Amino acid sequence: MVAEQTQVPEPSASSEPLLRVRDLTKIYESPGQRIVACEDVSFDVYPGEVLGIVGESGSGKSTVLQCLFQDVEATSGQAFLRSFEDGERSIFDADRRERRELRTHQMAMVYQNPRMGLNLMVTAGGNIAERLLAADWRRVDEIRDKASDYLSRTEVPVDRMDDFPAFFSGGMQQRVQIAKALANNPELVLLDELTTGLDVSVQAGVLDLVRDIQRIYGMTAVIVSHDLGVIRLLADRTLVMKDGHVVESGLTDQILEDPQHEYTQLLVNCVTN
Amino acid sequence: MASATTDRPSSSVRGLIAERGGDFSGYSFAFLDDMAKREIRRATLKAVAIPGHQVPFGSREMPIARGWGTGGLQLTLSLVGSEDRVKVIDQGDDASVNAVNLRRLVAQMTGAEETLDTAEATLIQTRHRIPEEVMRDDQILIFQVPIPEPLRFIERSVAVARGMHAEQDYSRMWLALYEDIVRRGEISAGAGYPVMVNSRFIMAPSPIPRWDIPKLNQADTLFLFGAGREKRIYAVPPHTDVRPLEFEDYAFKTEEFDGLACEVSGATDVYLVESPGENGTSRWTASDTNYADKVAAGIEVNKQW
Ligand SMILES: Nc1ncnc2c1ncn2[C@@H]1O[C@H](COP(=O)(O)OP(=O)(O)O)[C@@H](O)[C@H]1O
Ligand SMILES: [Mg+2]
Numbered sequence: 001m002v003a004e005q006t007q008v009p010e011p012s013a014s015s016e017p018l019l020r021v022r023d024l025t026k027i028y029e030s031p032g033q034r035i036v037a038c039e040d041v042s043f044d045v046y047p048g049e050v051l052g053i054v055g056e057s058g059s060g061k062s063t064v065l066q067c068l069f070q071d072v073e074a075t076s077g078q079a080f081l082r083s084f085e086d087g088e089r090s091i092f093d094a095d096r097r098e099r100r101e102l103r104t105h106q107m108a109m110v111y112q113n114p115r116m117g118l119n120l121m122v123t124a125g126g127n128i129a130e131r132l133l134a135a136d137w138r139r140v141d142e143i144r145d146k147a148s149d150y151l152s153r154t155e156v157p158v159d160r161m162d163d164f165p166a167f168f169s170g171g172m173q174q175r176v177q178i179a180k181a182l183a184n185n186p187e188l189v190l191l192d193e194l195t196t197g198l199d200v201s202v203q204a205g206v207l208d209l210v211r212d213i214q215r216i217y218g219m220t221a222v223i224v225s226h227d228l229g230v231i232r233l234l235a236d237r238t239l240v241m242k243d244g245h246v247v248e249s250g251l252t253d254q255i256l257e258d259p260q261h262e263y264t265q266l267l268v269n270c271v272t273n
Numbered sequence: 274m275a276s277a278t279t280d281r282p283s284s285s286v287r288g289l290i291a292e293r294g295g296d297f298s299g300y301s302f303a304f305l306d307d308m309a310k311r312e313i314r315r316a317t318l319k320a321v322a323i324p325g326h327q328v329p330f331g332s333r334e335m336p337i338a339r340g341w342g343t344g345g346l347q348l349t350l351s352l353v354g355s356e357d358r359v360k361v362i363d364q365g366d367d368a369s370v371n372a373v374n375l376r377r378l379v380a381q382m383t384g385a386e387e388t389l390d391t392a393e394a395t396l397i398q399t400r401h402r403i404p405e406e407v408m409r410d411d412q413i414l415i416f417q418v419p420i421p422e423p424l425r426f427i428e429r430s431v432a433v434a435r436g437m438h439a440e441q442d443y444s445r446m447w448l449a450l451y452e453d454i455v456r457r458g459e460i461s462a463g464a465g466y467p468v469m470v471n472s473r474f475i476m477a478p479s480p481i482p483r484w485d486i487p488k489l490n491q492a493d494t495l496f497l498f499g500a501g502r503e504k505r506i507y508a509v510p511p512h513t514d515v516r517p518l519e520f521e522d523y524a525f526k527t528e529e530f531d532g533l534a535c536e537v538s539g540a541t542d543v544y545l546v547e548s549p550g551e552n553g554t555s556r557w558t559a560s561d562t563n564y565a566d567k568v569a570a571g572i573e574v575n576k577q578w
Contacts, residue, residue: 097440104444122452129451134444139521140454162455 017044024077037063038244052235060244061224104134108181112193114173125161131183150179171202189221303350313351320508325470332504343501345417355384360394365402365560403485405564408494416479418500423477484544488578489515535559538568
C-alpha cells in the first residue's frame with residue numbers, strides 16, 4: 001500500500017482516506033465542440049498527506065480542482081469527503097447550502113490568480129474574517145487575534161492587516177490567500193499553480209512557507225502544478241496527467257527517479273537535463 | 274410645489290379633484306379594486322407567516338408618485354374599513370404635507386376617521402419612525418419602505434440576494450459590519466440598521482433611527498412594511514424576536530441626546546430632531562409631534578415598549 005509509506009502525522013486516522021475521487025469526468029460541450037477536460041480520474045488522499053498533480057498546460061489539472069471545489073460542475077463521477085455524510089454520499093450530490101458549507105468549512109482553494117481567491121474590496125484581515133464569520137464567530141477581538149495569527153503564519157506583516165490586498169505585491173497577495181485558505185482549519189486545501197504567477201524571486205519563499213505550514217500543522221492538500229520542482233518539494237505522492245487522463249501515479253520520489261510512462265520520462269528529463 | 278401657489282390653491286387631494294370637476298364616486302371603496310386588495314392581503318398573510326421574508330406583490334399605480342409612500346398606502350388601503358381611525362406620520366410628524374394628504378385620501382375614500390392621536394388610531398401609516406407611545410395588539414403600524422433589501426449594499430443582484438436569504442448565507446453582511454468596525458471603530462449604520470428577524474431573515478427596518486429598533490422586538494403590535502417601487506411586502510408579527518446585528522464586543526447602541534430636552538414638551542428620553550432656531554441657534558424637539566403635544570398638555574403617555 002502506498003499510503004503506509006507516506007508521512008502521516010495522525011496514525012490513528014491514517015487507515016481511511018480523507019478524500020476519495022472516483023471516475024471524475026468533466027466535458028465542456030458547446031455547439032460543434034466537445035472538450036474532454038478530464039476523464040475517469042480516480043485517486044485517494046490520506047489525512048496529513050500532500051498529493052501532487054503534475055502535467056503540461058491543458059492536461060486537466062485545474063479542472064480536477066475546480067470540480068472538487070465545485071466552481072464547475074463535474075459531468076460524471078463521485079468524490080467522497082470523510083467529514084461529509086461520513087464519506088457515504090458524494091459531495092457532488094450536495095445541495096446549495098451543503099455546498100456552501102463544504103466551501104467555507106471543510107475545504108479551501110488557493111487559486112493561481114490571487115484575485116480569484118481574495119475579495120479585493122475588503123481588507124486582508126477581512127478576507128480571513130469572512131471564513132470565521134461564516135463559522136459564526138461573533139467577537140471582533142477574537143476574529144482579529146485569529147486573523148493576525150494566520151497572517152503571521154504566512155509571514156504577512158500583521159500591521160498590514162487593515163490594508164487592502166489590492167495594493168499588495170503578488171507574493172504578498174498569495175500569502176494572504178493562503179492565510180485565508182487556512183482560516184477555520186479546513187480539512188482539505190486545494191492549491192492550483194500557487195507560484196506560477198509570481199516573480200521567480202519570491203517563488204521559493206512561498207513554497208518554503210507552504211512546506212513549513214504542512215510540516216507544522218499537518219495540512220492535507222492537493223497541489224497542482226506544471227512544475228516538477230514544486231511537486232518534488234511539496235508532494236508525498238503524485239499523479240501525472242496527460243490529455244485529461246492520469247497516466248501514472250505513485251510516491252513522488254519513485255516517479256522522479258524511475259518514471260514508468262514515457263510521458264513522465266519526458267517530463268522528468270526536461271527538468272533534469 | 275412652491276411655484277404653483279396662485280393657480281393651485283388646494284393642497285388636498287379632494288381639493289385638486291374637485292377643482293378638476295371630478296369626485297370620488299366612480300372609485301372603488303378605498304381606491305383599490307377588490308382584486309388588488311385581495312392580492313395585497315394574500316401577500317400580507319404570507320409575509321406574516323414568514324416573518325422578515327420579502328414577499329413580491331403587484332404594486333399598483335397610485336395617485337401619488339412612487340417613492341412617496343405608495344407601498345405603505347397600498348397596505349393601508351387594503352386593510353382599512355370605514356370604522357377605522359387612521360393616523361399618518363412623516364418622520365414622526367402628523368402635519369407634514371405628505372402625511373396630511375395621505376391621511377385625507379384614505380379618509381375620503383373610505384369614510385374612516387382621521388386622527389393624530391397614537392392611542393386612538395387603529396391603523397398608523399409611517400415614514401421613518403415608530404411612535405414613542407406604546408402601541409397595542411389592536412393596532413397596526415404600516416411602514417413606507419424605500420429599499421426593502423438589506424443586502425442591497427453588499428450585493429447588487431436581486432437574484433443573488435434572494436439566494437442568500439434562502440440559504441441564510443449572511444457571512445458577507447457580517448463581513449461588511451466587521452469592515453465598518455475596522456475602518457470607523459463602530460458599526461456606522463444609523464437609520465435602517467439591519468436586524469435579524471425570528472433568528473432567520475435579515476431585514477431592513479425601513480430607515481427608522483436606531484432609537485426605534487428595540488421597539489420592534491417582542492411588540493404587541495403587528496408591523497407591516499410596504500415598498501411600492503420595489504414591489505415588496507414584509508412583516509414582523511406580534512411577539513417576534515427582532516435583534517439588531519451586533520458583535521459581542523461591539524454592541525448595538527441607540528442614539529444619545531445627553532442633556533437635551535424637547536423644547537415643546539420638556540420631555541427627555543425621547544428621539545429629538547434639530548431644527549434651526551432664532552439667531553443661528555438650534556432648536557431640539559421630539560420628532561414624534563403627537564407625543565410632544567400630549568406631554569405638553571400634561572397627558573400621561575406609556576412609552577415602555
Ligand atoms: N471553461 C472551459 N470551457 C471550455 N474548455 C475548457 C474550460 N476550462 C478548461 N477547458 C479546457 O479543458 C482542458 C483542461 O484545462 P485545464 O484543466 O485548465 O488544464 P491545466 O490546468 O492542466 O492547464 C483544456 O483543453 C482547456 O482548454
Ligand atoms: Mg491550470
